[in-house]
Amino acid sequence: MEHPLMLKPTSAATVDTKTGGLKRFFRLLWKQRALVLMSVPFVLWLFLFRYVPLWGWIISFQDYQLGKGLWDQEWVGFKQFEALFNEPRFWRALRNTIVMSFINLVLGFTTAITLALLLNELRQIVFKRVVQTISYLPHFISWVVAAGIIQVTLAPDGIVNELLLRLGLIKDELLFLGIGEWFWGIYGVSIVWKDVGWNAIIYLAAIAMIDPSLYEAAEMDGANRFRKMWHVTLPGIRPVIVVLLILNIGYLLESGFEPQFLLGNGMNMRYSENIDIFVLKYGIQLFNFSLAVAAGMFRTVVSVILLVIANSIARRLNETRLY
Amino acid sequence: MAEAATVTRRKRRHRFRMSLGDQIFETCNYLALILLMVVTLYPFLNTLAVSFNDAQDSIRGGIYLWPRKWTLENYRFVFEEASILNATLISVLRTVIGTVLTVFFSAMVAYTISRPEYVLRKFVTIAFILTLYVNGGLIPNYLLIRELNLIGTFWVYILPGLIGAFNLIIIRSFIENLPDNILEASKIDGAGDYRTFFHIVLPLCTPVLATVSLFTGVWQWNSWFDVFLYNSSYEHLSTLQYELQKILSFSQASIQRVDFNAAAAQGGIGQVTPYAIRATMTIVASVPIIMVYPFLQKYFVQGMMIGGVKE
Numbered sequence: 234m235e236h237p238l239m240l241k242p243t244s245a246a247t248v249d250t251k252t253g254g255l256k257r258f259f260r261l262l263w264k265q266r267a268l269v270l271m272s273v274p275f276v277l278w279l280f281l282f283r284y285v286p287l288w289g290w291i292i293s294f295q296d297y298q299l300g301k302g303l304w305d306q307e308w309v310g311f312k313q314f315e316a317l318f319n320e321p322r323f324w325r326a327l328r329n330t331i332v333m334s335f336i337n338l339v340l341g342f343t344t345a346i347t348l349a350l351l352l353n354e355l356r357q358i359v360f361k362r363v364v365q366t367i368s369y370l371p372h373f374i375s376w377v378v379a380a381g382i383i384q385v386t387l388a389p390d391g392i393v394n395e396l397l398l399r400l401g402l403i404k405d406e407l408l409f410l411g412i413g414e415w416f417w418g419i420y421g422v423s424i425v426w427k428d429v430g431w432n433a434i435i436y437l438a439a440i441a442m443i444d445p446s447l448y449e450a451a452e453m454d455g456a457n458r459f460r461k462m463w464h465v466t467l468p469g470i471r472p473v474i475v476v477l478l479i480l481n482i483g484y485l486l487e488s489g490f491e492p493q494f495l496l497g498n499g500m501n502m503r504y505s506e507n508i509d510i511f512v513l514k515y516g517i518q519l520f521n522f523s524l525a526v527a528a529g530m531f532r533t534v535v536s537v538i539l540l541v542i543a544n545s546i547a548r549r550l551n552e553t554r555l556y
Numbered sequence: 557m558a559e560a561a562t563v564t565r566r567k568r569r570h571r572f573r574m575s576l577g578d579q580i581f582e583t584c585n586y587l588a589l590i591l592l593m594v595v596t597l598y599p600f601l602n603t604l605a606v607s608f609n610d611a612q613d614s615i616r617g618g619i620y621l622w623p624r625k626w627t628l629e630n631y632r633f634v635f636e637e638a639s640i641l642n643a644t645l646i647s648v649l650r651t652v653i654g655t656v657l658t659v660f661f662s663a664m665v666a667y668t669i670s671r672p673e674y675v676l677r678k679f680v681t682i683a684f685i686l687t688l689y690v691n692g693g694l695i696p697n698y699l700l701i702r703e704l705n706l707i708g709t710f711w712v713y714i715l716p717g718l719i720g721a722f723n724l725i726i727i728r729s730f731i732e733n734l735p736d737n738i739l740e741a742s743k744i745d746g747a748g749d750y751r752t753f754f755h756i757v758l759p760l761c762t763p764v765l766a767t768v769s770l771f772t773g774v775w776q777w778n779s780w781f782d783v784f785l786y787n788s789s790y791e792h793l794s795t796l797q798y799e800l801q802k803i804l805s806f807s808q809a810s811i812q813r814v815d816f817n818a819a820a821a822q823g824g825i826g827q828v829t830p831y832a833i834r835a836t837m838t839i840v841a842s843v844p845i846i847m848v849y850p851f852l853q854k855y856f857v858q859g860m861m862i863g864g865v866k867e
Binding site (some may be wrong): 258261262265267268269271272273275276278279280281282283285286287288289290292348351352354355360363364365366367368369370371373374375376377378380381382383384385386390392426429430434438457458459490491495509512513516517522525526529530532533537540541 | 575577578581582585586588589592593595596597598599600602603617620661664665667668669671673674675676679680683684687689690691692693694695696697698699700715716718719748749750753774777778779780781785797798800801804834835838841842845846849850853857
């Protein structure tokens with residue numbers, strides 16, 4: 234590393250000339266042993282903890298029993314996948330996953346953009362800071378704490394029931410988390426409550442980058458506040474919205490795990506159980522590892538396909554590249 | 557960018573007279589944002605009030621923002637429970653050790669992949685970035701941890717999540733945006749990679765490392781699923797979040813935690829209830845974060861920006 238400026242052409246040469254390249258490569262490697270020592274142990278860690286588990290996917294072609302080695306298991310071909318696709322509970326979990334992802338996507342985007350627009354209209358900087366600081370709060374607390382708070386708020390003697398009773402909108406207390414059909418709504422409100430302030434950060438940053446002369450021009454054309462929002466601010470943050478939207482489409486099968494698991498119960502299970510919970514229940518609790526891995530693998534494969542598609546759409550639209 | 561924002565602000569402030577429509581909008585805007593603050597804060601303040609209110613009295617209901625019968629019993633009870641004290645210790649340990657190791661090792665790897673001359677640069681970068689796309693999933697990870705005999709150890713909280721690709725990207729872009737000549741000068745002075753990293757890169761990276769520490773620390777403190785999955789039968793490795801999760805799932809199933817009531821009876825302290833314990837634990841589990849995050853706002857907003865404008 235004594236002559237860093239000399240190294241650049243050498244490293245380019247290793248790529249170009251194949252003959253003797255290997256020798257050169259190892260010489261360079263030895264020269265850069267400091268960098269190698271600083272990174273290679275973590276690559277080994279990475280392979281062990283991130284790539285070795287991918288081997289576990291072969292379990293889905295087996296009838297996995299605990300206590301036997303991975304190679305001593307009985308091979309069953311696609312039997313697990315057949316069982317999975319014939320399992321109504323799996324399709325229900327898939328439906329719940331997709332529906333909740335959509336809720337997350339639509340509600341998450343609209344509320345965060347709206348909040349950013351509203352905050353942007355504030356002239357009271359102190360008030361703006363206070364609103365922002367408070368709106369981040371739920372993002373930082375754990376889902377365990379959040380779920381506990383949501384349960385108390387929605388309990389029969391909770392504040393929501395009390396308000397509705399006092400307003401005369403209901404006659405008896407409602408057991409919100411006990412009504413399956415309402416779970417998706419409760420999920421939607423919960424994730425907005427938890428993350429709207431956080432999600433607004435990126436839009437606020439994008440709004441701050443809009444050229445102020447555009448507003449002046451619009452003002453000269455007699456645009457009022459709403460017209461400026463519609464014709465200047467929103468188009469100004471369009472690239473950010475598009476990139477984030479596309480990126481999120483890639484995560485359509487990953488609607489999260491914690492809110493559904495922590496707020497879910499026997500009464501709303503038909504609507505709260507998503508693929509992650511399905512995998513957990515079949516795998517860890519029922520010891521049906523193979524079926525659980527098949528479900529998890531199905532999800533990952535579809536997710537990767539979605540991500541790649543999303544990424545190529547983003548590139549084609551010539552927006553910022555994701556990763 | 558910040559200057560531009562202040563300019564617009566100043567420009568707007570010049571227009572003192574507002575139209576009626578503007579006034580209505582302004583009022584609605586303030587009302588909407590105040591409502592947002594109330595909805596965000598009320599559940600926390602209510603939980604806080606319940607945690608300071610006499611447990612038996614709370615059963616009557618009607619506690620909103622202020623305790624009716626002040627007491628510290630709930631907190632005394634929680635902190636006299638050996639299992640909760642131990643869980644607090646484990647939570648603190650995993651947060652501190654996990655954050656320090658993650659930040660230090662992430663910075664180290666990020667430094668190597670920021671060096672253009674490094675022969676393995678592409679390989680290391682791609683190996684990490686691919687993990688953003690694929691992961692083995694719950695069961696294979698569980699079986700691996702089992703094979704490695706990490707179940708029932710403290711390290712199961714630290715090792716599996718040691719370095720994240722996202723953190724690497726954030727730190728790498730920060731290092732790449734440092735003025736080139738600083739690193740070059742250190743090389744010309746004859747400093748090797750170790751010295752450059754420890755004496756130049758690490759100190760210069762303080763802002764981005766603060767961001768990564770915040771994210772990692774919050775994530776470590778808030779984790780409960782790994783405890784549930786790997787260490788649920790190892791009481792001495794339980795964490796605060798997992799203890800709270802247990803209370804929540806018990807009270808959700810309307811099963812009272814027997815040991816709480818038994819302990820309360822035998823300890824001769826005023827009867828505590830699962831409801832009061834739950835509120836108290838909620839506060840204990842979230843207070844450290846609530847105290848810290850407002851002061852680190854600058855850093856996480858920065859982190860979001862770097863993360864959002866990757867590459």
